Amino acid sequence: MNKIKTIPSSTTLSDQMVKAIRRDILLGRFLPGDKLQMNELKQYYQVGGTPIREALVQLVWQHFVVMEPQKGFRVAPISLDELRDILTTRRAIAGIALEKAMQRGDEEWELSIITAFHRMERIQLDQPDVDYEEWGERHIAFHIALIQACNSPMMLSTLESIYNQLERYRHIWLNGDLDQVTRYHDHGEHKVIMDAVLARDLQLSLQLIEEHYQHVIDLAESLSPENFSERVKLHQRLKA
Template sequence: MTMARGPALKGGKTLMGSVYDRLRADIVDGELRPGARLRFEELKETYGVGLSPLREALTRLAAEKLVVLEQNRGFHVAPISRSDLDDLLFMRQETESLGIRRSIERGDDQWEAGVVAAIHALGKRESLTPEGHVDPEWERRHRVFHDSLVAACDSPRLLLYRELLTDHADRYRKLSHHYPSAGRDHLSEHVALADAVVARDAEEANRLIRKHLARTVEIIISDEDLRDSAFSD
């Protein structure tokens, strides 16, 4: 028996899949603020879809902990907090470290070449635009670089969970006014990581990725506006 998956759009994407992608992007990018109530009537008008695909998309986002469903209160964007950020850092450090270590053990010359190409591309782009905004292309290259470090880990489940953790971390980063310009030499940090990985130095790569992720959290926590307006504890 074949289950219906909702009306299809061009490219094979369902209506639910389309609104899910758009809602998810708006949450991760900070367009929908932490704790914001997600009212169906407003969402139907904003995203141009009906109740059923919206409910399916929100339920899926709730499973990913980006949305919260409270009894008698409906759906809300997941809040952010210091305790959640600390837990996120812990899990990212463990996951990234494991992914890099496994990739160093299993990666071939093609994997190494991917790391080298990704750091080269990242170094060709400034993190900020002339107007002082985060450059979207730099963001894309930054993600590609970090993905390249773990690309040979040979664990689809690890990569899937890591992607979800990265999206949660991106939400915090994009909500912070201090990212990515808070007195930080991004390129040097990334080059050091790439060098350690290509040299197959698992211990140094582990030290550097943990320090790199912790530094990002330190910068986010230093954002007084974010703490005052969005942190729930």
């Protein structure tokens, strides 16, 4: 942790720290199981201990960080079982939300989906200088746009949290350190999902979304439990 970040002074410094630490977890700068040392974080972000501690507590509530009695904070661990559980929960809620969105969605909803898709598509994952952070944000925005018209703040909030949890696993299958074979590729998956949703074909949409996430779980499950852990450790060494 030798790179120094500067966070501007603000009355919402704790909120800024939540976003900064969360972003660095999603980018794999802090990896699952990493101990988050207060002194190192203060130097890294160039802020005091209070906003960092407040941010870490909020990230515990958001399941990005765990707090261990007498031991402090660590980045939340990951596992294949948890990944499967996240995807199962997403499947149950997203299906209901998508059906409601199709029933209530208007032209403005359709245009928001098209816009979100084109913003995501502008970032090509095959490019060597791809911005994975920006792609991740646009990827979540696309999936949220699909269900935005469901008119249920609770479902939208829950699904956004689920998609953020999925992002914690992204470096396993999508980062610049992976070769072209093991890295995730879109292969037009989001385009066909968009077309099916805009056609209000619920069953096809659900099938395509399921295949989309099955693609991701297949990449993770292609690794043995030992290799799954080794992939995390390898990424950690490459980021050091």
